[in-house]
């Protein structure tokens with residue numbers, strides 16, 4: 001029986017999922033059945049130009065009306081304000097659901113979907129796992145787990161870009177990225193899902209305290225005046241990560257900005273009493289730099305760890321999720337794990353708004 005993949009939304013990200021589906025599960029309609037729904041006829045037309053085997057619908061309810069089969073997968077590829085309603089509808093249609101990041105608009109929607117999936121016996125996945133499983137990150141995890149760094153006490157997780165705002169400098173045609181009612185938030189909502197998923201993958205927290213968070217919207221001459229633009233493009237927090245079996249929590253200095261008048265730089269570094277390891281979990285090269293002490297002097301070992309996975313990072317969410325649906329092991333980010341990471345992001349917003357410490361517990 002052909003694997004059936006249903007895409008809701010035919011925009012930019014839907015194409016990456018369609019590519020992954022064909023790449024891993026076959027190119028002909030007998031290998032895979034790819035269906036896509038979008039109310040925008042232009043989006044559908046250009047989608048089928050690229051993927052001529054895809055069956056199109058203008059209404060996702062018509063697409064999901066046929067009887068569900070055990071391994072059917074729906075991928076929600078629409079702007080964030082639609083994620084809750086569409087994921088909920090797709091789960092109730094009897095299918096497993098993989099939702100684009102950011103998962104939903106608030107913590108109660110996240111809890112509700114996770115519960116719904118559990119009650120229905122379906123998987124609910126989050127595309128925030130896009131950068132999980134990269135060999136360089138796996139090497140960093142191995143160094144951390146080996147104890148070579150001693151007692152880990154601090155992580156810097158900083159990405160500062162001067163002009164890279166979604167909806168302005170990046171993908172300017174998708175203005176919904178600028179309106180909080182449509183997208184849920186700015187850069188913290190857009191990149192935070194990846195950041196908090198990578199942090200959780202490395203530090204395995206059972207709880208996270210946000211000691212102090214901030215969000216800000218730097219003003220520039222390129223700010224659009226003709227649309228709602230009310231989201232932050234500079235954000236950060238000081239956080240305490242508690243891991244099971246660890247005596248002391250790890251402090252995480254976090255920052256993510258797509259617009260700053262300050263310096264642009266990235267630094268991801270894990271520091272312990274016996275050493276430190278620095279790398280880029282994303283596009284900043286494949287180097288893993290391990291620094292330690294050798295008879296009172298700083299020693300440095302740099303290893304290049306290129307990505308030799310069969311899947312690229314844009315393939316990862318669909319590939320991981322379908323593997324799990326088919327009963328095979330994978331790094332898919334599912335149900336309560338996805339909800340935990342989402343709640344950490346919400347806690348940064350809440351701390352920024354209230355000035356109070358916010359705590360998130362797993363489970």
Ligand SMILES: NC(=O)c1ccc[n+]([C@@H]2O[C@H](COP(=O)([O-])OP(=O)(O)OC[C@H]3O[C@@H](n4cnc5c(N)ncnc54)[C@H](O)[C@@H]3O)[C@@H](O)[C@H]2O)c1
Nearest residue numbers: 009010011012013037038039040043077078080100101174
């Ligand atoms: N653009 C990126 O680089 C990128 C990367 C990773 C994740 N994402 C995430 O993917 C999601 C979609 O982003 P995008 O860049 O593909 O947006 P996009 O604007 O390119 O496409 C969204 C599409 O959804 C359609 N749509 C809206 N409501 C719909 C509905 N009710 N039913 C069916 N279709 C509907 C729109 O007509 C549009 O064609 C967002 O959550 C975004 O955060 C985007």
